[in-house]
Amino acid sequence: MLRDITLGQYFIGNSVIHRIDPRMKILLTIAFITMLFIVKNFIGFAVAIVFVFAVIFLSKIPLKLVVKGVKPIVPLIIFTSLLNMFFISGKTLFEIGFLKITVEGLNLAIFMSVRIILLIMGTSMLTYTTSPIALTDAIERLLNPLKKIKFPAHEMAMMMTIALRFIPTLIEETDKIMSAQKARGADLESGNLIQRAKALIPILIPLFVSAFMRAGELAMAMECRCYQGGQGRTRMRELHYSKLDVYSAIIMAISIVLIVLINIFVPTII
Amino acid sequence: MSAMIKVENLTHIYSKDTPFEKAAIKDVNLEIEEGEFVGVIGHTGSGKSTLIQHLNGLLKPDSGKIYIDGQDIWENKKNIRQVRFNVGLVFQYPEYQLFEETVAKDIAFGPTNMGLSQDEINERVEQAIEFVGLSRDLLQKSPFELSGGQKRRVAIAGVIAMRPKVLILDEPTAGLDPKGRDRILSQIKDYHKRTGSTILLVSHSMEDIAKFANKALVMNESKLFAYDTVENIFKQSDSISKMGLSVPQITKVFDKLSEKGYFTNENIYTVKYATDLLLKHLKKEEQ
Incomplete structure (x- = not known):
């Protein structure tokens, strides 16, 4: 159950995309997001689609996996599409009762959906092809210039690295504590909202206690190895x-x- | 008399239907009578922990059945909490499960979940703390103020307070000093004598098993290797060593002695018995 949650979605490989420097990959991802937002018509999207699929192809990551990543935001896409379809005024396409669907609305709905889907697929390529550790490393280096204005870039990156490292440990620990409390008859599955929230106390308190203890031990171990x-x-x-x-x-x-x-040369949609 | 614990063709597979699929236990059949003190031994990863977590319904079998006191525990899903009250499970390092403000409240967690009256709960808490050999003065303290060994005993008391018919302890002495180990084990033995409940003790120490248990259950590579009296198990010292386990040191000593022609017909696995035997032998030689 808890153990089955995959963390980060790094997909080990050695493709061209994997080998791009993580700093460059972060910058390219930011550029890609900007690109998606300056697109003003479907022909522009054609370029973006070719770009995204070329990256997926080069990275040798199964397309199915990337498509699966879009799944969680499908409700969001449907919701915004419906809003766009029904509430944008313009030429009426057809009416159902008091609801009107306009040509402009439909256009905008499709346009926005394509944008969101490309955004998710494109940006997820960053985490698919870069290990979390390389990523935090790159973030540290990219934020380095900000040290001049006293921004704690190294500390931030170290925090992220430690957090990533300890997520699986904490999940395992939660699993164990849950089993132990269930063995004492804790009921986690039934009851109303308040009862369920209360049932979490026997799990959260031991979890916090051990997390603090672990933090203390880790700090000690780091100091023993002269971390400053x-x-x-x-x-x-x-x-x-x-x-x-x-x-x-x-x-x-x-x-x-x-x-x-x-x-510049093709008429805009929005 | 029907068995207290009956396991039929139990199989459990982790990460089923994924590339990481792994059978944790394969086709285990087992019957444990009421009132036995069973030592559970096996190499790390042999399936001991998975097996004991099935006995109180924390894990659901992929196939096979488990009967506690003649009752199929998965027959009615809603009764699974009742099963957990009847089969008390003390996990490894149980002190990490303490969470209440006071020791008394923490021990009362299980009995409260059972829906008992306040009087009954108080009585059980006091009895449980006495069972594990702690002073009643500790009841109003915070469990986080106690020492490691005391915390562990409070956690065990928390399970004992449910008065389970079967008490399962997963390495209750791990990480304790020798004095603390002996104290906890003899308190468990004492509890066994006084209540007559069935006890399963997972341990890596063959000496402890030999000293306290009367039956032993050996798991090897996800399968039940043997369930027999301690004596019969330690007779097979060859196959036990092949599994990466060992027999008690005293048994090894007497194995060597029997190679040299002494005590060939004896089966020794406790120091006490060995001492008696040696003394008797020496007396005979004196004469």
């Missing part, structure tokens, strides 16, 4: 930009330029 924060700390694996990163940046830039050109 980021200053003067070197890395076993340094991040290096390669030619691959330059190529990928160029491809991203070309796609954006293409979309801007399409925006």
Whole structure:
């Protein structure tokens, strides 16, 4: 049950996409999001769709997996589509009772749905192809310049790394404590909302106690190994930009330029 | 008399229908009579923990049946809590499950869940703390102020307070000092004598099993290797060692002695019996 939750969705591999420097991948993802928001018509989306599918193909990640990632937001897509369909005024397409569906509304609904789906598929490629540790590493390096204004970039990254490391441990622990309290007759499955919230107390308190203890032990262990924060700390694996990163940046830039050109020469939808 | 615990063709598979599918227990058949003190032994990952979690319905079998006191525990899903009150399970490192403000309230958690009256709960709490050999003065303290060994005994008292017909303890002495171990084990033995309940004790210490249990249950590679008297189990020291387990040290000593022609017909697995035997032998030589 609890154990079956997959964390992060890193899909081990060694494809071209996997090998792009994680810093570059984060920057490219931000560029990709920007790109999706400057698209103004369906032809522009064609470029974005080709881009996303090319990335998926190159990464050798099963398409099925990526599509599955879209599933949780389907209700959101349906909800916004319905709102758009019924509440945008314009030329009436057909009427059901007091509800009117307009051409503009329908167009906008499809447009928004495509945007959301591409957004999820594209950005999930970042987490599919980058291990959580590489990701936090990259975030630390990208935030480094902010250290000048006293932003604790290293501490942030260390916190994220530790949090990621301890999620499976905490899940296992929760599982154990739940079993132990169930063995003493704790009833977690029935009752109204208040009863259920109360039933969580015997699980949450031991969990917090052990989490604090673990934190203390970890801090002690880190100090024993002379950890003093980021200053003067070197890395076993340094991040290096390669030619691959330059190529990928160029491809991203070309796609954006293409979309801007399409925006200029093709009529806009919104 | 029907068996207290009866297990029929029990199989449990973890991560079923995924590439990680693994049978944790395969086709286990078992009958344990009321009032037995059973030592459960087996290598890490042999399926001991999975087996005991089936006995109080924390895990559901993938196939097979479990009867407690003649009752199929999964016959009526709603009664599964009742099964958990009848089969008390003390997990490994049970002190991590303490959560209440006071020791008394924590021990009362199980009995309260059973829906007993306040008087009955109070009586059970006082009896349970006495069973585990702690002073009543501790009842109003916070469980987090206690020492490690005391916490563990409070946690065991929390299960005993439900007065289960079957008490299962998963390595109750792990991480304790020798004095603490002996104390907990002899209190369990004492509890067994006074209540006559069925006890299953998971342990890696063959000495403890030999000293306290009268039957032993050996799990090996997800299967039940044997369930027999302690004496008969430790007779098979060869196959037990092959599983990566061992027999009590004193048995090893006497195995060597029997190779040399001494005590060939004897089966020794407790130090006390060995001492008696040796003394008798020495006296004979003196004469």
